Amino acid sequence: MTPLTVPVISDSPPNPSVSKRSLNQNCSLVCSVVNVSAVSLSWYKGNSVLSSISVSDLSISLSLPLEIECLDDSYSCVVAYSFTNQTTHLNITQLCGTCSATRQLFIQKALIITGVVLLLLLLLVVTVGVMKFWHRRNNKPAIETTEEEVVYTDATFTTHRAPDTKTKGLDQTEYSEVFLR
Known part of the structure; x- marks a missing residue:
């Protein structure tokens, strides 16, 4: 008994009717089996059949093309x-x-977008923090200060004898005003 043929998936030449933009995001494949009879060949995405071809002849080769999206690898050939x-x-x-290349570009774009979003969030946090700081600083009660010049001087106190009118012979100290200049 001959072993059963297993399908082979390979690259196929790109379809000329597909635009260059699509070529960067899509891939053209072909699934093939050789020397088979009374079989069907099918492309699946997950559990869904995308395309299928059947043959009842003896010893024939089958090929089934498919263009796929590059970011999805849930395809199989049966x-x-x-x-x-x-x-x-x-x-x-x-x-x-x-x-x-498309996957790498997709990952790079995702990383750049994530970095920009994080940078904007950081900028927002810093801005809010600075605004709160200035708000608190400007709303504190002001300490009153005056710009008066303070001059220090030496004061001299002396005692002297006053005429003995009320103190009956005791020394008396007289105080007078001190003026600062």
Whole structure:
């Protein structure tokens, strides 16, 4: 008994009718089986059938093209025999060169956008903090200050004897006003 043929997924030449912008985001693939009879060949995305082809002839080769989105690698190719299936899952990074570049570009853009958003949030936090600081600083009660010049002088106190009128012979101290200049 001959072994069952397993489908092979390979790159296919890009479709000339597809625009250059689409080529950067899409990848053209082909799923093939050789020397099969009474089988169907199908492309799946997850559990959904995208396209299918059947043959009942003996010893024929089947090919089924598919253009996929680069950011999604949930594709598989299935050859269905009357009694079993053979499946090959797509490894998008090995087959689609344009997809690898697209994924890297997508990741770079996501990182740049994330960085810009974080920078804007940081700027907002700093701005709010500075505004609160200035608000508190400007709303504090002002300490009153005057710009008067203070002059220090030496004061001299002396005692002298006054005429003995009320103190009956005791020394008396007289105080007088002190003027500062």
